Amino acid sequence: MQQRLRRTVAAVALAVAAVLGAGGWAAGTQQAVTGPPPGSAAWVADTTLGIRLPDPATAAPAEVAAFFAALPPARRDALAVRHPLVVGNLDGAPVPLRYRANALALAEERGHQLARAADPALTPRDRTAARERAERYRGLLDGGRQILAFDPRGRGQAAEVFGDLTAAPRTAVVVPGSDIDLLSFDRAADPYGTPAGMARALYEATGRGTAVVAWAGYTTPVGLGPDAATEDLARAGARRLDRLLDGLAVTTRPEAPATVFCHSYGSVVCGLAAPGPARASGLVVLGSPGMGVDSAADLDPRVPLWATARNGSDWIGNVPHVSVLGLGHGADPTGPGFGARPLPATGSHGHTGYFAPGTASLAAFAAVALGR
Template sequence: MRAARWRRIGLTVALAAAIVGSVTAGTSSPVPGTPAPPRLPPVQARTLDERYAANRDYLAAAEHAAHRLGDSYREGHLHQLRASGRQLLSFDARGDGQAVEVLGDLATADRIVVLVPGSDTTLDTFDYLGSRHASLAGGAHALHDEMRRLSPSSVAVVAWYGYHAPRTMSRDVATTARAEEGGRRLIALLGGLRTANAHAPVTFLCHSYGSVVCGSALSGMDTRTSAGLAGVAVFGSPGTGLRSTADLPVRVPLWAGRGTQDWIARAPHVSLSAFGTTLGFGTDPTSPSFGARPFAAGNSGHSGYLEPGSLPLRNLALICLGRGSAVSGG
C-alpha cells in the first residue's frame, strides 16, 4: 500500500514537472502570408467534389505562399499533398495545420473507417513520420489496401488529422485537453459522414494519443450522435480517459491491442486531477478489467501496427469490415 502511494506521488510530481517545465505545445503561430482556408459547403454527397476542388486550389495557394516566404520544407510537403488524385475533405495550411484526406468514394462506400492519429502529427508529418507506414497517410493507404484485399466491398478510409495533436515533448501530451477538443470534432465528423453516406457503418481506429481522443468522443455521445458508429479499435494506447467500457454512455464494440515491442506498455495507467487539469489517461485498455475485446498485435512496435503484411493490420482491417469473428485474439 505504501509503495503504491509513493508511486502515485512520484507520478504526480513527474507529470507536474511536464506541465510546468515542458515546451509549450499548441498550434504553431501562423506564418505571415499563409492564406486562410476557403469557406466550404457542408459535407454532403453532392458537395464532396466541390470541397475537394476548393481544397486543391487552396493547397496551390498555400504552396505558392510557402515558396514566396522561403519555407522550402513546408512547400515540399504541400506539393506532395497536392499530388494528382488526392482528395482533401478539409485542409488548413496555417501553423501545424489540419488535413483530412479521403481514400475511396465516401458517398458510395459500403464501409467507412476513420483513422485517428496520435502525437506529433502535423502537415509536415502527414505523409512521412520516420517511415511511410508510420505516418497518417501511409497507414491509411495500407489499411485501405488490406481491406480491399480481404473483401470485394467498397470501402473508404478517412485519414483524420482534424484536431490539434500534441507534440511528444510537450505538456499537453500528458493531459486530456487536446483530446477533449478532438473528441468534439470527431463527433461532428461522424455527423458529416452520416449526411454524406447514411448506409455505411463507420469504424474509428485510434492510435496512441488518438485513443484518448476517441475515448473523449465516446464519452460525449448519445444515441443520436453515435448513430452509424459500428465499432472502435484502440492500439498503442496510453489509455482512453475511461475506467472501463462500462463508463460508455453508448453501447459500441470497443477493441484493444498492443504489440509486444511497444514502449507504451511502460506508461503509468492512472488519472489524476492537478493544476486544474487531468493528468494521465486511466485504465490500460488491454487489461481484462477494462472490458475491451482483445485483438492480437504480434510483436509490433509503437509505429508498426499498420505495416503492410503485419498481423495487427490484418486484424484491424477485419474489424473495420465487420468480421469480428475472424479476428485473432490478444
C-alpha cells in the same frame, strides 16, 4: 487516509518519472486550433447568390448538406472558387466539391508560401520554413490525391481519403496520436506511423472494399510533456472528431457509420468523443495510453470497442495507466477488467507498427472495418 494519500503521491510520481524517463518534458505547450475554418467571416458576409450561407460556426453538418443539395452545380462551384478554405473544411458539404475546393486552397496557399520563401525581409529560418510548407502543399496536390480537409493554421491540419467515400459500402477513420501535423501527415521514412500510411495500409488490406479517411484534423501534442500527459488537446480534438463523424454520416451511408481506429493519444480523443451508433460502427484502439475513461462501460454500449494487444517493443507499455490530478489517461483498455474486445498484435513491432502489412493486427483491423 494517509495510506490513500501515499498511493496518490506515488502514482503521480510514477507518471512523471515515466514521462521524464521516456525523453523529458517538451518545452512549452500547443495551442489547439478550434472554431470555424479560416475565411468564415467573408463566407458569412457573402450575399452574391442572394441567399444566406450557413454559418460554419453554428450550422450542423446536416444543415450544410441540405443547403448544398438545394443549389445547382454551378452555384456550388462558384462558392468553392470564392471560398475554398471554407468549402473544403465544411463537414456536410458534398465530398467531390470539398476535394476541388481543397485543391484550390492548396494551390493558393502554396503561392503564398513561395512568395514568403523569396521575401528578403524574412529571416533565413522563416524562408526555409516557407519552402518546406510550399513543398508539402505541392505533394498534397500531386497525383489526384483526395484531400477532404486542409487548414494551414498553426502546424497545419489535413484529411485524405483512400477509396470512393461516396460509394463504398463501409467507411473507416484513422485518428492519430502525438507529433502529427501537416508536415508529418505522410512520411516515407515511417509509413505506418502516419495517418496517411495507416489509412493506405488499411484500405489495401480490405481489398479496397472500404473507404478510409486519414484524419489529422486536431492539434496533437508534440513530444512527451504536459500536452501528452493531459487531456486538453484531446478534448478540443474530440469536438472536431464528432463534427467529422456527423459530416460523414450525412455524406456517405448513414446505415453504416464509420469504424474509428484510434492510435496512441488519438485513443484519448476517441474516448472523450464517445461517439454513439449514429456516428460510429465501432472503435478500435491501439498503442493506447488510456481513453480518459475508467472502463468500456463509460462509453456508448451500442458501439463495440476493440483493444489491440500491445506488442512487447511498444514503449507505451512503460506509461502507467493512472489518472491523478489531471495527469494520465486512466485504465488500460487492453486490461481484462476494462471490457474491450481483444484484437491480436502478432508480428507488429514498436509503437507505430500495428498497420504494417503481414501483421495479425492489420488483418484484424481489416476484418473489423469490413464488418466481419
